[in-house]
Amino acid sequence: MFKSSHLPLEHADKKSWASGGASSSSPMEYPTPLNFYEKPPMFDVKLEQFEQSALDRLRILAEIESCSARGRPWDETKRIVSTLCQKHLRLSSNTAGGDLGIMDTQKEDERRKDHLSHFVLRLAFCRTEDLRQRFITAESTLFRCRFEEATPAERTLLYESRDFKWVKVDDVEKKSLEANLRATLTGFKNIAEQNDAWDRDAFYKVQWSQVPQLVEHRRVFLKKGWAYVPARQQSAIVFREFEVHLRQALNMTNRAMPQMDEDTRLTPIIDHLSQGFLAGVASDWQYEEGDDTTKLRAEQVDEYAKKHWPLCMRSIHDQLKKDHHVKHYGRLYYTLFLKGMKLDINEAIAFWKKSFQGGKVTEDKFNKEYRYNIRHTYGQEGKRANYQAKTCVALLTGDAEYGCPYRFLAPESLQTRLQISYADQGLQSSDIHEILNNKKGSHFNIACTRVFEITHAKYVKKGEGLGQSETVTHPNLYAERSIEFETKKEGPTKVTSKQEDDDLEGIIMQVD
Incomplete structure (x- = not known):
């Protein structure tokens, strides 16, 4: 994990990462909106941006956890998460706004914020097994939402960016295992649709331990320790790899935390963020004066x-x-x-x-x-x-x-x-x-x-x-x-700016 020296934090009015991304003439630092967060961010950022980017991401993760606890179906969860991402953590597609010009700078800035916010929350949620597991679950759901919204070209860029340890099954092996592999192609209305999928789709083989959920639900063919995965289930390999990588990264971050604790600027922010997950992030509710008809007696x-x-x-x-x-x-x-x-x-x-x-x-x-x-x-x-x-x-x-x-x-x-x-x-x-x-x-x-x-x-x-x-x-x-x-009043309660949770201990006389 990074030390504060890797991610300088300052109050001075230096060029902001949010407004000073890559130039439109240079290759994008983030070629795809899909990120495995393998390397820590290496750019200057103001302390306020450090915290705000994490809070924006935390709002999304907290709502993901809320959807899970309420048992929402996947399509509804995905819709809610997508709406929140548009508001708090937008990630434009590579095809949005063309390939050149100002939109490239905007995409770069969005992806820098996404990159930073993930690593800040790693610091907040690496300290206990409970927090680590909750973070992994929520982040994996967010990644899945983004993966399903990504274009085929963006997914291909992700596949090419790392070794997923899969081997494409060649035509000879595919033909020799046809009966067994066809059995994994389910959910079609008729045999014609299945035949079309068989002719069109590739198969990949991975170690069975890479796809335990597919094995558990008998969606793959197993042979000599290999799991044969249809292309339509290829995403399961990616999702599993994301979870495994994130768990390893969180454990490494936890071991490095004693060094981070020396930075008195960051410790209060990190503590505040980890507490925020308890209640789904602090509310934007704030007291406002009411007229005589709304006042309580x-x-x-x-x-x-x-x-x-x-x-x-x-x-x-x-x-x-x-x-x-x-x-x-x-x-x-x-x-x-x-x-x-x-x-x-x-x-x-x-x-x-x-x-x-x-x-x-x-x-x-x-x-x-x-x-x-x-x-x-x-x-x-x-x-x-x-x-x-x-x-x-x-x-x-x-x-x-x-x-x-x-x-x-x-x-x-x-x-x-x-x-x-x-x-x-x-x-x-x-x-x-x-x-x-x-x-x-x-x-x-x-x-x-x-x-x-x-x-x-x-x-x-x-x-x-x-x-x-x-x-x-x-x-x-x-x-x-x-x-x-x-x-039966219409419309939601008016909400104002983010509430400051004042600490009154030691200010107000304690009389019991």
Whole structure:
């Protein structure tokens, strides 16, 4: 794997890799959009581009994992991935825009970004076997999507770029094994179509260990350790080789990580990226001021919690209602969440003051010890920062007691919590098994999304998530979509720029 010296990172305004690719008169550095990522990128890049390119790729990989966890069919997965790639990680075909001119520079820049983003994420996902396997699975799916969209000429360029260790079966051997090889040509409507395929298609033989899936499903003929693969199944060899190569590369990267840890610029970015995979990447949701008709009032919070809150916020609310108190992180997370739901500062003070009634917090103690914290959270005290509600990533990696229940609760406790919270919204005992399976597979955001689908079955079908296949990545996004469906507002919630997940530890006074 590369050291920082191989990939200089700087804040200075040097020529950007994204705008300073190959000249139109020089041969392309990347002759095909299909890349096995064998060599690390060897060009200068700004630190911001280093991180942003990886985040763009991570959004795609997270959605691939989401599609798998939801059991989406391949055609649907491919469509979703293709759409996301057009938005975040476009790779133009060699035939797009002609062979010369500015389009060649654009293609080169796209492929440089793709190259860089892959290697950055290798750093983030090489440290544990679980992360390595998830990365391999998602990257292999992305590669397969791109392979199927590639032109025959682009595939040929890939075949010629490396040794796949296959041997083309000559006509004499093909004829001598005709009966056995014909048996691998399946899926045709009639014998005429099969005869046409037999005359037209070539066969390749590889060591059987290169195509274990084809062997398992009896799609190849085996002889003396060789697997005879029809040309129509040739892609299976390529996909398997991609996975094997990537696994070896990740293991090598992991062994080199102690050297990378010395770079204080990169370590926080790498850690942030690996955490982002937990929740399908941080949401773009951001708090916006609403008009008087959309603002939440203190007396509405209890009703809204029962109908619209995700389990993380519902749990804090229920504990507050029961005990008339929650600890510091519970108050912090819930205050920011309610702020994001347009509960203004005066209503927030009224809500917390009333919620503490019946407990040990007197009005005098509330005014002295809690009012300031609420005002600070709303940016009215201290440095007057506009703190944002916590994302799913923050709740997955933060305080366990008030963090994501799908991650931190034991299966039995999660089952009980779900039944208590959502039984009256359509959640059945038969639904629990699927949700617990998502938890077991570390697909915590998918588990939360599935609960949303079940409790909003009048508005979304299974697999549609929050609508248009969107996955839960933010508690406020969950709540806003729920409210929108109930009020039948048209169009998605307005989204603004990328949220900064502020760290309030040490800023706000901790009072338990």
